Amino acid sequence: MLRVDVTKQLGEFSLEAAFTSEGRVTGLFGASGAGKSSLVGMIAGLLRPDRGIIALDDEILDDTARGVHVPPHRRRIGYVFQDARLFPHMNVAQNLDYGRRMNGLAADPSQQKRVTDLLDISHLLDRRPGKLSGGERQRVALGRALLSKPRLLLLDEPLGSLDEGRKIEILPYLVRLRDEANVPMVYVSHDPAELRQLATQIVMLRDGRVTALGGVKVLSGTTA
Amino acid sequence: MSEITPAEWTAILLSLRVAVIATLVATPFGIALAWLLARYNFWGKSVLDALVHLPLVLPPVVTGYLLLLTLGRRGLVGAWLADHLGIVFAFRWTGAALACGVMSFPLLVRPIRLSIEAIDRKLEQAASTLGAAPWRVFATVTLPLALPGILAGMVLGFAKAIGEFGATITFVSNIPGETQVISSAIYSLIQTPDGDAAAMRLVIISVVIATAALIGSEWFARRATQRLHGN
Numbered sequence: 001m002l003r004v005d006v007t008k009q010l011g012e013f014s015l016e017a018a019f020t021s022e023g024r025v026t027g028l029f030g031a032s033g034a035g036k037s038s039l040v041g042m043i044a045g046l047l048r049p050d051r052g053i054i055a056l057d058d059e060i061l062d063d064t065a066r067g068v069h070v071p072p073h074r075r076r077i078g079y080v081f082q083d084a085r086l087f088p089h090m091n092v093a094q095n096l097d098y099g100r101r102m103n104g105l106a107a108d109p110s111q112q113k114r115v116t117d118l119l120d121i122s123h124l125l126d127r128r129p130g131k132l133s134g135g136e137r138q139r140v141a142l143g144r145a146l147l148s149k150p151r152l153l154l155l156d157e158p159l160g161s162l163d164e165g166r167k168i169e170i171l172p173y174l175v176r177l178r179d180e181a182n183v184p185m186v187y188v189s190h191d192p193a194e195l196r197q198l199a200t201q202i203v204m205l206r207d208g209r210v211t212a213l214g215g216v217k218v219l220s221g222t223t224a
Numbered sequence: 225m226s227e228i229t230p231a232e233w234t235a236i237l238l239s240l241r242v243a244v245i246a247t248l249v250a251t252p253f254g255i256a257l258a259w260l261l262a263r264y265n266f267w268g269k270s271v272l273d274a275l276v277h278l279p280l281v282l283p284p285v286v287t288g289y290l291l292l293l294t295l296g297r298r299g300l301v302g303a304w305l306a307d308h309l310g311i312v313f314a315f316r317w318t319g320a321a322l323a324c325g326v327m328s329f330p331l332l333v334r335p336i337r338l339s340i341e342a343i344d345r346k347l348e349q350a351a352s353t354l355g356a357a358p359w360r361v362f363a364t365v366t367l368p369l370a371l372p373g374i375l376a377g378m379v380l381g382f383a384k385a386i387g388e389f390g391a392t393i394t395f396v397s398n399i400p401g402e403t404q405v406i407s408s409a410i411y412s413l414i415q416t417p418d419g420d421a422a423a424m425r426l427v428i429i430s431v432v433i434a435t436a437a438l439i440g441s442e443w444f445a446r447r448a449t450q451r452l453h454g455n
Contacts, residue, residue, distance in 0.1 A: 045353075046353070072352040073352045073353075074355075077353065085350040088347075089369055098356075102351070102354055102355035102357075103354075144354065148355055
């Protein structure tokens with residue numbers, strides 16, 4: 001369970017959002033500039049809320065009143081960025097293994113194989129990120145986040161930098177991920193069609209405020 | 225042209241030793257300072273930046289004299305170091321290394337700073353979400369991506385150190401076997417009536433070392449660009 005109740009002032013923009021999600025995939029929906037990325041940035045711990053609470057299951061990650069702020073590296077929250085952010089000086093295998101190494105987890109070849117098979121990236125292990133297509137890069141980024149064994153996976157417009165053809169190529173992987181990976185996810189998107197396919201619960205954001213909460217049906221009447 | 229004499233070898237080897245030690249000791253400080261200047265804004269930053277670059281624009285003899293005033297046997301810091309820790313720089317080869325380190329420091333810091341500034345900080349954020357503590361982010365992402373810049377800075381700093389003359393001769397003089405490096409040996413030789421041939425041999429060696437360093441530095445810089453583009 002993810003509980004968020006935060007305020008944050010970012011220049012002229014003010015974000016004031018509260019929601020609780022139990023769903024397997026929480027869709028964070030809103031136009032660009034609605035505050036979606038700032039919100040996931042706070043859940044990941046990369047941004048600190050001015051005021052409020054963020055809690056995952058029984059653990060408080062942020063509580064400004066009590067001065068609690070768990071730094072990102074201790075949150076065990078995976079983050080897939082729109083621009084993949086693979087490490088350019090490491091090959092795909094090293095990128096995939098990074099989270100395991102940093103968290104001091106034992107090597108788990110069967111898990112590694114499951115994830116690389118799920119995402120169809122086994123044939124890319126020796127390549128450098130510079131030699132991958134946009135879709136491949138995004139799949140590796142997904143695998144890298146998954147293999148760090150996160151308690152929650154944040155996907156910030158993972159299809160945002162891809163053209164339509166590539167999106168259709170990646171979407172089935174995300175569906176498989178949702179059904180097989182067994183990690184709760186927060187999926188950020190401005191595309192209702194994407195969220196209808198993936199999300200089990202929707203948080204709608206507009207101008208830094210939550211305007212609707214509920215099942216995917218709250219998306220009806222919205223367009224990209 | 226005749227053989228290199230033992231005295232010339234002494235100067236060449238001393239130059240190499242002084243420049244290698246100066247570069248190796250200065251590099252960690254250079255990385256720390258480059259990182260500070262690239263990543264943080266703090267009070268007095270422009271003063272610190274100017275101070276680092278000062279040896280580049282001051283007459284070397286002034287830098288050498290300032291070193292002598294502070295770290296000489298009777299200098300403020302030098303006297304304390306000699307009395308309490310038994311460390312003496314003046315008229316020793318270690319002093320030559322110190323002078324070379326100070327003189328080459330701006331050339332060492334600059335490429336490192338540029339390469340740290342060129343690193344996409346979003347990669348460091350990604351590393352932290354994958355569980356890397358700040359020091360491990362530095363060790364596994366920042367440092368490897370800055371490595372070509374660090375090597376380029378080291379090569380440039382080394383080349384500067386091996387050619388240093390003014391500050392060294394002012395601070396530690398020109399003692400054969402102790403502080404006489406290639407440049408001060410050349411200086412002595414061209415003031416000796418029949419020293420021209422020997423001077424020319426050392427001049428050629430200087431040119432070779434400096435050229436090799438510049439080519440090396442250029443190569444590392446090219447590698448840096450490739451590395452940051454993920455090829």
